[in-house]
Amino acid sequence: METQAIYEKVVSLISPYVKKEGALQSVSHSTKILEDLGVNSARLVDIVLAFEDTFDIEVEDEAADSIWTIGDAVKLVGSKLNQ
């Protein structure tokens, strides 16, 4: 799967949890999921579980803890898909 396709899917999976209006319009790889998008930290777990279901991957707790930006999420999903 292409990185751009992963990126678009990741953004679409995060978008239901975004609390800051308009934040998605300026989203990029360096966008911080909690701080910039206003996602509730508890919902980060739901997002990671959505990654698992959508991409058919398994994310360990430690790996999930490393997700801070959208770029981190894309990188993690990409690496899991390539395993």
Next chain:
Amino acid sequence: MALNFRQKIDLELQRSLASKFSVIEYFWMMFAFRFIYRFKVANVAEIRKRYRQIMNDKNRPVLICSNHLTLIDSVIQALVLNSNFGYLTRPKTFAWNFPERKNYYHKFYWRVLCYFGKCIPVTRGGSPEQSRLARDQMSYVVSKGDVLAIFPEGHRSRSGRVDTQEYSYAPGQFLQQIPGARVLCVYLRGKNHGGFADFPKKGEEIYLEMQVIEPSSELSGMRKARDLSSQIIGKLKEMEEEYFNHAAVGGQ
């Protein structure tokens, strides 16, 4: 990541100082509770007896999970669950709390009160490292036989009711680190409490009910954390419904 030597020493120092100075803090808090805010609680003796019974099983850690309506819920809870003498003789039953740093740590006297009141500040929405550090601190104090108190909703309820949508999975994550732990669900509210508020009303009559549950799940990892947390929130919601059902028939 485990706590380093310095972090353990810091916590040990806080445990030791809090066990001595919390007596004075308790006295003044109770003074404010009774004579400034004029709060009243029904069945205090019964509540404290049950709390002592629950704490008698010293081999099984206890995590207190409460609903969250005001900024001083944890103070009220601590004052109601045990007497000053009770905490003096069994300081481990005086629960650790994990308040949001930005709410309580901007003023020096608040910081002092929180320090001696066994509080560890946390940053809501903080980095994964900060969350991990908080969990490691919790694990450390539990390993010493101490009790923890957290708010599984993760924030004060905006509606005055238990939030079953936007709750935290931290209790579930933490329960996975302490096998055999029991969860003491505490439902606390002022009988005249409305929606979102900083403090209970003066003269408020405080209602407190508690039930012990042992959440379990066949799932693993984050799904297990979510499942365990939802069981705790579900129990608090059930206790809330019991409260309002009872109130509807004039029982409260």
